[in-house]
Amino acid sequence: MFTRTTTPITSILGISIILLTGCGGGSGSSTNTSNNTTNGATPPDTTWQAAQFQPAETFANYCANPRTGLDPFENTAYPDKQGNVAHEKMWLRSLTHETYLWYDEVADTNPSDAENVAQYFDVLKTFQTTPSGNKKDNFHFTQSYEDYKKESQSGVSSGFGVRWSTISSTPPRVYRVAYTQDNSPAEIAGFKRGDTITAINGVSINSSDTEALLLGLNPTSGSTHTFTLAREGQSEPVVATVTAGDIALTPVQNAQTFNVNGKTVGYVQFNQFISAGQSGLISAFKQFQNAGAEALVLDMRYNGGGLVDMAAQLGYMIAGPNNTDTQTNSPKVFSQTIYNDKLSANNRNVTFRNQEINWDTLQYTDTILPSTSLNTVYILSTASTCSASELIINGLRGIDLNVVLIGTATCGKPYGFSPAPNCGQVYYTIQFTSANAKNFGAYSDGFTPVDAAGNTGELGLTSNVSGCAVNDDFAHALGDPLEGQLKAALEHIKTGNCPKVVQSRPSNYEISDYISAGVALEIPQNSANNGLLFTDIVEPK
Structure with a gap:
């Protein structure tokens, strides 16, 4: 969050359901910390007491794996201090209690009950529903600090530069190209709007090997993947090999x-x-x-x-x-x-x-x-x-x-x-x-x-x-x-009238396909591949 001037620019972010990964990784308990110090700071006590909350700032920047050196985005030293996973969890607990819009609907569970930071963050939200029965909070997610800064400061995000439209995430799965970023690897490789994935790296899109499929749908920078695509009006499949990188976004x-x-x-x-x-x-x-x-x-x-x-x-x-x-x-x-x-x-x-x-x-x-x-x-x-x-x-x-x-x-x-950064991750929890x-x-x-x-x-x-x-x-x-x-x-x-239109659906699929049971393959939606946006608070005059 930028704090340079006085008239805040507020922000709202799009839908986000992603695979969460905690900064500290691994498991941790809520027992007292050791007396490790950094720059003379003594890590705070992390003993959990139900309904007792210390200020979030008490635990801020105490990390299981503190970063060292200069933050290349801010050209200042990282604020991280030596702590442990329990500190990161307690920070999230207090942050939620202080700022979450529906803080009174969040169960105060013992942080040690969660295996890791990501798992704990995942329960720090309301589980109530909207009038239609949908999840009330479908927007709780996190992303790496590096990805956040790249996108927020430079309009850059890692991936192929293709926006996938998820029509069915369960077999028979349907993922189609919605659009590509200008001059992106996906555009250069020939991806076109409407193309439907049939296989990734030779693995059928309907395979139970979801881990292999997600490697292509949510690629790491520098990784190369081969997509087999069905194209409207073309009998032969399209095979495109593409390498992920930092993509300049074209909003x-x-x-x-x-x-x-x-x-x-x-x-x-x-x-x-x-x-x-x-x-x-x-x-x-x-x-x-x-x-x-x-x-x-x-x-x-x-x-x-x-x-x-x-x-x-x-x-x-x-x-x-x-x-x-x-x-x-x-x-x-x-x-x-x-x-x-x-x-x-x-x-x-x-x-x-x-x-x-x-x-x-x-x-x-x-x-x-x-x-x-x-x-x-x-x-x-x-x-x-x-x-x-x-x-x-x-x-x-x-x-x-x-x-x-x-x-x-x-x-x-x-x-x-x-956005709430801490220990190399940026957390997004509904606040207004x-x-x-x-x-x-x-x-x-x-x-x-x-x-x-x-x-x-x-x-x-x-x-x-x-x-x-x-x-x-x-x-x-x-x-x-x-x-x-x-x-x-x-x-x-x-x-002044609505036209009579035929409601479109992907060719070669029947309506019954969309209600088939199977293993859901959810694309982590903080990636450029699925077009999800970051949020940012700036304060211009």
Whole structure:
């Protein structure tokens, strides 16, 4: 978490269910520590007493395997001190008790009952459910400090640069290419949207050897893997060998305009609310502004979230100064950030922002962002449309902008967190919920497009949003006007009605395939391969 200035930028992250690995590794107990010291510091006592909590800072940076030397990302010494696994667990326990949104729903289990740090972190959350029966907290995860810093500071992530769409994680498994990062190893190797994995390194995608499959789906940097892919309209399989590396992420893709009955319509695919995306968004909206765009299609079907203040910037670029009052000293509220009852003094409003951010100095500049100044926006969605992406939907509806949702229900995450680094890992535990200017934030089961029979007007502040239900179409490239969701949006712009569409599904699979039992193969979703975003708190002036 950056703490350089005083006006915080808040953040929300996309859906995350990953394989957890603790910094200390191995097992540990909650017995008293030895008297090892580093720089004169005496490790604190780690005796567990039910319902008795010391401040999290008491245990911070006491590590089973402390790092030494300079942090290459900050050019400062690592803060780690010699401790043990119990210190890392006790830090997580206190952090949860202090900051977790639903801290009173977390059982205070003895840390020694968990085999390792990762296992203990996995139980430090609520296990209650949403009104529909889904997990209330489906967003509890961790990633390495190095991966977090690469992505947050440089817009770089390890992998092939391919976003997989998981249609079925149990046999018969279905994993398809959603998109590739520009100039990535996957793009160069010839991966194309819609390609379906049939084997990885010669191992069938339906094999019980899930460990072998995950080596390809979640590769280590420098490792080489061979994918066998089925391609639509091609009888012979495609075999592609690709080497994982550090991938420069391209959050903004396919910015272009269409002519629909004499009306200029802007389209942009936006994948990630990260700092590297700011320049791309500015370029896209300058293009739309210069073209006199009268309508906008924002493709966020794979956008898992990210920076809240970047969402506030994008909200302005869509709605413009008149709808957001950003030309005055009292801009409208984009989102309310609401913490648990212990931290209610931190509750605050995030307003629409019309200024560019200098991400090196973490300051707002005097440069005013471009804007289409529209009263209606079309948003393309799937279950991977999450968090800060949903914040755009909710924030714009909060100022009575007409949002038309084209696609399927979004993920349902009106929550966010600050990354919490400790001992080489960064932990993400839900710390706040959000609401729009009208105090609406009840969309824990996602926003659902509902056909309003040609009426694009506001349906009211519920999780139903005026629009059209259209499945993702893997048979066409993103940005292709014949692609199902974009085609539906353009048709709606033209006629005001939802088109009659055939709901797409992967070829060569029957509906019964999706309910087959088998061993689930879950891709760790903090990887670039699956497009999941980090979250970041920065504090620009």
